[in-house]
Amino acid sequence: MSRYSHVYFIGIGGIGMSAIARYCRHAGLNVSGYDRTPSPVTEALEKEGIPVHFDSNVSLIPPVPEETLVIYTPAVPSDMAEMVYVREHGYRIVKRAEALGEITSGKRCLAVSGTHGKTTTSTMLAHILTESGEGCTAFLGGISKNYGTNLLLSDNDVIVAEADEFDRSFLHLHPEAAVVTSMDADHLDIYSDIDDLRRTFVKFGLQTGKSLVIKKGLEERFRSAGARAEILTYGKDGDFYASDIVSDGTGRMFFTLNTPSGAFRDFHAGVPGLVYIENATAAAAMAMLHGVPVESIRKAISTFSGVVRRFDIRLNIPGHTYIDDYAHHPAELAATITSIRQIWPGRRICGIFQPHLYSRTKDFYPEFASSLSLLDSVILLPIYPAREEPIPGVSSEMILDRITLQDKRIIEKQDLLAEIGDRDTDILVTFGAGDIDRFVTPIESLLKEKYA
Numbered sequence: 001m002s003r004y005s006h007v008y009f010i011g012i013g014g015i016g017m018s019a020i021a022r023y024c025r026h027a028g029l030n031v032s033g034y035d036r037t038p039s040p041v042t043e044a045l046e047k048e049g050i051p052v053h054f055d056s057n058v059s060l061i062p063p064v065p066e067e068t069l070v071i072y073t074p075a076v077p078s079d080m081a082e083m084v085y086v087r088e089h090g091y092r093i094v095k096r097a098e099a100l101g102e103i104t105s106g107k108r109c110l111a112v113s114g115t116h117g118k119t120t121t122s123t124m125l126a127h128i129l130t131e132s133g134e135g136c137t138a139f140l141g142g143i144s145k146n147y148g149t150n151l152l153l154s155d156n157d158v159i160v161a162e163a164d165e166f167d168r169s170f171l172h173l174h175p176e177a178a179v180v181t182s183m184d185a186d187h188l189d190i191y192s193d194i195d196d197l198r199r200t201f202v203k204f205g206l207q208t209g210k211s212l213v214i215k216k217g218l219e220e221r222f223r224s225a226g227a228r229a230e231i232l233t234y235g236k237d238g239d240f241y242a243s244d245i246v247s248d249g250t251g252r253m254f255f256t257l258n259t260p261s262g263a264f265r266d267f268h269a270g271v272p273g274l275v276y277i278e279n280a281t282a283a284a285a286m287a288m289l290h291g292v293p294v295e296s297i298r299k300a301i302s303t304f305s306g307v308v309r310r311f312d313i314r315l316n317i318p319g320h321t322y323i324d325d326y327a328h329h330p331a332e333l334a335a336t337i338t339s340i341r342q343i344w345p346g347r348r349i350c351g352i353f354q355p356h357l358y359s360r361t362k363d364f365y366p367e368f369a370s371s372l373s374l375l376d377s378v379i380l381l382p383i384y385p386a387r388e389e390p391i392p393g394v395s396s397e398m399i400l401d402r403i404t405l406q407d408k409r410i411i412e413k414q415d416l417l418a419e420i421g422d423r424d425t426d427i428l429v430t431f432g433a434g435d436i437d438r439f440v441t442p443i444e445s446l447l448k449e450k451y452a
Contacts (some may be wrong), residue, residue, distance in 0.1 A: 001103070001115050004253055005029065005030060005405050006029065006030045006064075006068040007024045007029050007031050007068070007070075008068055009033030009036050009072070010029075010070065010072040010082055010086075010134050011036075011072055011073035011076045011096075012033030012034065012350055013036075013038075013041045013052070014073050014075065015312075016073075016139070016141060016162070016288070017033075020139065021033060021045060022050075023139070025048070026151075028276060030054070032051040032062070033045075033050070034052070034054070034056065034060070034082055035052060035054060043131075056082050058085040068092075069091075071093075071099045072094075072339070073095070073096050074096075074166070075386065076387075077387070080407075081383065082445070085280045088105045090356075095167070096169070097170070097173075100139060100169075100172065102175070106226075109159045109160075109161055109175040109176055109207070110125060110158065110159070110160050110171070110177050111161045111173050111177070111178040112125065112161070112163060112286075113163035113165060113178060113180050114215075115162075115184045115197075115329065115331075116329055116331060116332045117181035117182055117279055119257075119307055120142075120307055120310050121181055121283050122141065122298075123142060123144050123161050123274060124283040124301070125179075125283040126138035127300050127304050128283060128287045128292060128301070129290075130152060130300075131303065132287075133296075134156065134292070134330070135152075136152060137152060137153050137154050137156075137158070138151065138161075139151060139159070139296065140162060142310055143307065144305075145308060146303070146304065146305045161173060161175070163178065165201065167187075168190070171200070171203060171228075173204070173207065174208075174209070175207070176208070176210045177208065177212075177290065178213070178229075179214075179286055180204075180214045180218060181215055184331050185197065189357075189359040201221075202225045202227075206222075206225060206419040207223045208227070209228070213233075213234055213240070213285045213289070214231060214234075215232040215234060216235040217235070219231050219233050223309045224360050232285060234281045234285050235278060239285070240260075240282075240285040240288075241258050242257060243256045243258055245274070245277060247343055252268070252269075252272065253277065254268050257281065257294075257298075259285070261288070261294075264294050264357070267280075267298055267302070268301070268302040270305060271304060271305065271313075272313075272343045273311050273336075273337065273339035273340075274339045275311065275339050276306075280301050284301065285303075307316025309324055310325065311323060311325055311336060312325065313340065314440065315371040318449060320427075320451040321347075321427045321428070322428045322429075322443065323427070323448050324428060324430045324437075324440045325431050326431075327431045328356040328431070328434075329360075330364050333353070333431060334370075334374060336431070337349065337429075344427060350376065350425050350427070350428050351372060351378050351383065351431055352379045352420075352429070352431065352436070353378065353381070353431040354377075354382075354431070354435075355381075355382040355396055355399065355432070357383070357386055358383055358391040358394045359388060361395075361396070362391055362394045362398075366402055367407040372399065376407065377407035377408065377429070379408075379409060379411060379419060380396045380399060380409070380411075381412075381436065382395070382410070382413070383395060384432065384435060384436070386433075396410050413435075417439070417446060421446060425447070430443065
């Protein structure tokens with residue numbers, strides 16, 4: 001990238017794209033970009049001095065191709081006017097994943113992959129390294145609540161990177177060490193089937209040089225493929241696992257971290273939930289293998305505040321709790337709901353879910369219904385299409401029809417706040433990866449006004 005004076009982003013508002021944009025600006029490059037709609041991310045970029053526009057306008061692209069690198073997200077259609085223009089005018093064009101691969105090349109990259117869990121685990125690992133005093137540069141898939149950003153910067157050569165399986169992006173990374181949190185079926189618009197997805201994860205593992213920390217039960221695929229990295233497991237019956245997990249009923253959770261070096265007691269999860277403790281175990285394993293002292297790991301896990309939209313507790317007063325979560329896969333939904341029931345047993349949970357992508361809904365609607373049936377009541381929103389065109393016959397009704405609860409319904413987005421205002425909620429959870437995030441602050445304000 002050093003040979004360019006400008007970096008132009010097509011889809012700059014994406015969470016992964018915005019982290020690279022911030023990195024490029026910190027490196028002294030001129031940065032600007034396009035996104036489809038304004039968002040809190042684009043507003044933050046503009047406040048940081050990065051120009052963003054929202055109408056496809058080729059006149060705003062830096063005019064000298066030889067001095068400009070164009071980075072784009074695969075979510076942008078190939079026939080979008082700006083994409084056509086840069087292709088036809090000789091600009092160097094790379095995907096976000098290729099850019100991240102170039103940035104991490106030659107560095108000590110610690111990568112976190114998995115169909116779910118990677119954002120929290122990578123953010124927690126970055127927090128451990130930062131709190132330990134070593135520091136790291138980190139490209140995160142969410143906004144860290146400890147630091148208020150998705151990019152951490154350091155002068156050393158250690159980089160924490162979220163390794164995204166979408167579009168096989170993580171194959172551009174060749175990390176020193178990596179985590180694999182899960183390999184559940186997802187992105188079946190990209191992968192032909194779950195075996196194709198898992199083979200690609202294994203290929204990523206074969207590109208890892210020193211250590212692979214893999215969720216227990218998934219490791220044999222990597223061993224049989226001849227991975228050169230040392231393979232260790234985490235989770236139940238793994239090399240690293242949590243035991244003696246205790247909740248005090250208010251959301252505070254404590255556990256013992258068991259490792260090949262011994263058992264270490266008195267760990268306190270800064271964010272509650274079994275999912276967080278499992279992610280903490282993976283992050284702690286990576287940190288220990290990297291050489292971070294146990295006491296530094298223990299302290300950092302206790303001070304970890306979480307990630308915006310990942311089991312994000314927005315309100316927690318006696319009798320009323322509101323949580324926002326990015327879950328958009330059936331396994332993620334089930335894990336989050338199970339964690340809530342473990343932390344707050346006996347309470348009633350109302351979930352609001354916005355399905356993400358027509359293709360994902362078509363592939364997993366029975367599984368979505370099964371996971372959502374773990375709730376006490378369900379409100380569904382229409383499907384958020386993101387990059388897709390509608391698929392005939394695919395809608396939220398497919399999920400609704402299979403949910404086994406009596407209290408279930410579909411409403412339009414414009415009716416959501418009125419619906420919540422009419423309900424006496426105990427625990428309310430919003431789920432989804434689409435624009436349901438635009439409702440989080442209004443819902444929080446409504447509930448605080450009503451109950452706080």
